[in-house]
Amino acid sequence: MNSSRVLSNSRNILYPTVISAFISFSAMGVAYAQDDEVNSTGVLEEVIVTATKREESAQDVALSITTFNGEQLNMMASGAGEDIRFLRGKVPSLNIESSFGRAFPRFYIRGWGKTDFDINASQPVSLVYDEVVQENPMLKGFPIFDVERIEVLRGPQGTLFGRNTPAGIVKVDSVKPGQESDGYATVSYGTHANMTLEGAMGGALSDSWSARVSAIYMTRDDWVDNGYTDKKDALGGFDEWAARAQLAYDAGNDFTALISAHARSLDGTARLFRANIIEPGTNRLSKDNYKQDKIWVDGTNQQEVDSWGAMARLEWDLGRTTVTSVTGYETVDAFSRGDIDGGYGGIFVIGEGGPGALPFDAESADGLPDHSQFTQEIRWSSNDWGKLDWQAGFFYFDEDLTIDTFNYATLFGGGVNGVVLQEQQTTAWAVFGAIDYEFSDVTVMNLGMRYSDDQKDFSAERFLSPLSFLGVGPIGPITTDADDSEISWDLSLTHSLNDDTNIYGRVAKGFRAPAIQGRLLFGDTVSVADSETSISWEAGVKSTFADGRARANFNVFYYTVDDAQLTAVGGEANFNQVVNADKVTGKGFELDFEALLTENFLFTTGISYNDTEIKDSNLAIAPCGAPLTPCTVKDPAGSVPGSVKIDGNPLPHAPEWLVFSSGRWSMQTENGEFYVYGDLSYRGAANFFLYEATEFRGKALTEIGFRSGYIWGNSEVSVFGRNITDEEVIVGGIDFNNLTGFINEPARWGVQYRYTFN
Numbered sequence: 001m002n003s004s005r006v007l008s009n010s011r012n013i014l015y016p017t018v019i020s021a022f023i024s025f026s027a028m029g030v031a032y033a034q035d036d037e038v039n040s041t042g043v044l045e046e047v048i049v050t051a052t053k054r055e056e057s058a059q060d061v062a063l064s065i066t067t068f069n070g071e072q073l074n075m076m077a078s079g080a081g082e083d084i085r086f087l088r089g090k091v092p093s094l095n096i097e098s099s100f101g102r103a104f105p106r107f108y109i110r111g112w113g114k115t116d117f118d119i120n121a122s123q124p125v126s127l128v129y130d131e132v133v134q135e136n137p138m139l140k141g142f143p144i145f146d147v148e149r150i151e152v153l154r155g156p157q158g159t160l161f162g163r164n165t166p167a168g169i170v171k172v173d174s175v176k177p178g179q180e181s182d183g184y185a186t187v188s189y190g191t192h193a194n195m196t197l198e199g200a201m202g203g204a205l206s207d208s209w210s211a212r213v214s215a216i217y218m219t220r221d222d223w224v225d226n227g228y229t230d231k232k233d234a235l236g237g238f239d240e241w242a243a244r245a246q247l248a249y250d251a252g253n254d255f256t257a258l259i260s261a262h263a264r265s266l267d268g269t270a271r272l273f274r275a276n277i278i279e280p281g282t283n284r285l286s287k288d289n290y291k292q293d294k295i296w297v298d299g300t301n302q303q304e305v306d307s308w309g310a311m312a313r314l315e316w317d318l319g320r321t322t323v324t325s326v327t328g329y330e331t332v333d334a335f336s337r338g339d340i341d342g343g344y345g346g347i348f349v350i351g352e353g354g355p356g357a358l359p360f361d362a363e364s365a366d367g368l369p370d371h372s373q374f375t376q377e378i379r380w381s382s383n384d385w386g387k388l389d390w391q392a393g394f395f396y397f398d399e400d401l402t403i404d405t406f407n408y409a410t411l412f413g414g415g416v417n418g419v420v421l422q423e424q425q426t427t428a429w430a431v432f433g434a435i436d437y438e439f440s441d442v443t444v445m446n447l448g449m450r451y452s453d454d455q456k457d458f459s460a461e462r463f464l465s466p467l468s469f470l471g472v473g474p475i476g477p478i479t480t481d482a483d484d485s486e487i488s489w490d491l492s493l494t495h496s497l498n499d500d501t502n503i504y505g506r507v508a509k510g511f512r513a514p515a516i517q518g519r520l521l522f523g524d525t526v527s528v529a530d531s532e533t534s535i536s537w538e539a540g541v542k543s544t545f546a547d548g549r550a551r552a553n554f555n556v557f558y559y560t561v562d563d564a565q566l567t568a569v570g571g572e573a574n575f576n577q578v579v580n581a582d583k584v585t586g587k588g589f590e591l592d593f594e595a596l597l598t599e600n601f602l603f604t605t606g607i608s609y610n611d612t613e614i615k616d617s618n619l620a621i622a623p624c625g626a627p628l629t630p631c632t633v634k635d636p637a638g639s640v641p642g643s644v645k646i647d648g649n650p651l652p653h654a655p656e657w658l659v660f661s662s663g664r665w666s667m668q669t670e671n672g673e674f675y676v677y678g679d680l681s682y683r684g685a686a687n688f689f690l691y692e693a694t695e696f697r698g699k700a701l702t703e704i705g706f707r708s709g710y711i712w713g714n715s716e717v718s719v720f721g722r723n724i725t726d727e728e729v730i731v732g733g734i735d736f737n738n739l740t741g742f743i744n745e746p747a748r749w750g751v752q753y754r755y756t757f758n
Contacts, residue, residue, distance in 0.1 A: 190750020
């Protein structure tokens with residue numbers, strides 16, 4: 001990286017860092033959230049995590065990890081109808097984006113993710129919800145509510161969590177049933193008639209049985225006008241609910257059980273695409289074609305997702321060892337339709353269109369009418385054997401899915417003029433083992449290994465082509481399969497310098513199974529990407545200081561990915577395919593810091609720097625293909641006419657800098673407690689696609705959140721705001737028709753009432 005770029009990055013990060021510090025010291029926090037972080041002696045509480053599938057102090061785990069408890073999550077979401085993307089930028093090296101809106105989040109850790117929007121896309125970041133992997137991307141949008149803890153594990157997790165985790169894991173653990181009765185109820189109301197109802201209640205059914213039920217309902221009115229139809233408040237709303245029921249057994253003997261079931265239903269607006277909102281030759285919003293609360297579309301926009309699942313966790317304590325069984329089942333039915341061109345008409349078709357220059361119409365839908373996922377893990381672990389502890393296990397995964405893709409003739413009645421069907425069956429199994437060995441009282445080694453076997457069987461068939469008027473007809477079924485087996489592993493050493501400071505080093509190998517894509521609407525081939533492997537090196541220090549009132553975790557890392565799976569999205573040919581790059585590298589650092597600056601003021605910050613690079617001198621892809629408003633491509637031409645080389649480019653949606661800071665302060669009154677909370681998140685600039693183009697590089701985004709309230713007895717009332725400065729930034733694009741983009745969430749304000757049962 002050249003020196004001029006380093007200087008530029010330093011200037012870019014200075015502004016949000018200064019603002020972050022200001023917000024953190026002047027906009028403060030909450031008492032009940034602080035109580036979870038600070039114990040009665042006025043020092044920071046020990047953070048317990050299950051990153052190694054055992055309960056351990058986060059300071060002892062040889063891994064870069066960030067955690068949030070339930071009250072911290074409540075502060076950041078604040079009843080504003082947020083989906084899981086609210087975590088974006090609030091964790092070092094974690095970015096989340098979506099071209100599907102609430103339904104299909106795409107995760108990136110340390111700059112490494114996948115832009116693929118096909119419904120069978122695999123990602124290098126896994127979401128694990130209550131110990132069950134959520135493999136299909138439509139499952140990953142399950143709402144966050146009644147959650148005990150979220151852990152973000154950075155770097156390969158191939159030993160204990162397996163395939164498709166080479167970049168890391170977002171691990172969500174819900175609040176579990178207990179013998180003590182407790183619960184809460186919240187109601188919030190805000191901008192665009194955004195209302196959230198959330199609650200939970202749990203407690204004992206008998207001396208051995210306990211239960212907990214929780215639910216959330218979120219709704220928002222349509223708030224975006226359609227200038228083409230002159231309809232006010234035509235788009236942008238949604239209705240969503242989710243629920244969870246859990247039953248636990250613990251008679252104080254050698255057997256415990258937890259059985260749970262959950263469901264979700266979403267009905268609303270898909271992502272709003274906006275034609276020509278990017279000013280040609282820049283990455284600025286167009287003054288002529290962009291209004292935050294107005295679009296001009298002639299197609300249909302809708303989204304529906306229904307899912308449910310169940311989990312059973314059974315555990316037998318055999319004395320010196322414990323056997324744990326985790327069985328999971330998930331199924332989801334989804335349909336998402338959008339006006340992809342983001343405008344109306346089509347100059348090439350009917351001689352007129354807009355806003356701006358719109359060459360042709362594009363309206364499509366993806367559905368997941370049939371899906372099932374079954375997982376089974378059995379692991380055997382030692383119970384405090386002294387210097388040596390271990391665990392070993394077996395994992396099985398089976399998924400069947402059917403994807404249907406439709407294209408619509410928007411300008412000729414809106415009927416279906418393209419139909420593609422894809423079917424995929426995936427079977428995978430693995431055996432794994434890990435040991436922890438204490439060389440001395442201050443030095444511990446962790447070693448793990450996993451053997452994975454993965455098999456995919458795939459078929460795709462086009463029944464009707466949108467280009468049938470050009471003589472393009474049906475094709476297929478095209479069948480293919482992809483299989484591979486791989487050994488992943490990790491090795492780490494932790495050394496205690498003293499009671500408060502640990503240093504560690506870790507090297508790990510990750511593995512992602514082969515990927516297949518068969519979107520045949522505008523192409524005639526099925527693409528297959530070989531499996532990818534990665535080696536990640538990491539070294540860090542974890543320290544508690546200032547008499548337990550401050551904690552800092554810092555690490556540096558470097559990783560290489562061989563045969564990296566990338567997705568060439570859209571382009572001039574409007575054809576997506578998965579490809580392998582020879583190598584991708586990433587390096588950077590991460591810092592988590594929190595400090596109790598005064599008795600009632602807690603400050604936290606997380607900062608990360610990620611520098612990624614694609615290394616493949618022969619890999620070329622098709623760049624943006626808007627024929628009337630071409631983008632400004634910066635990459636050199638490839639050997640194939642119309643292609644460009646992407647060697648040396650950063651990964652898409654991989655900002656170099658992410659910064660998050662929060663401050664919370666509370667003041668006792670005669671009858672209760674008053675608090676103020678503020679947070680700031682900064683995400684640096686990033687490319688939307690594999691190639692580099694001026695128009696499709698998103699600007700840096702800084703968002704500020706606020707919450708203030710009063711607590712008395714079991715009640716709390718608060719006011720909140722998200723993105724309170726109403727920053728408007730393009731966060732994604734469509735590159736095959738015009739300079740289409742979509743934007744971040746607008747400012748939201750609201751009030752909330754919360755009642756806690758105990």
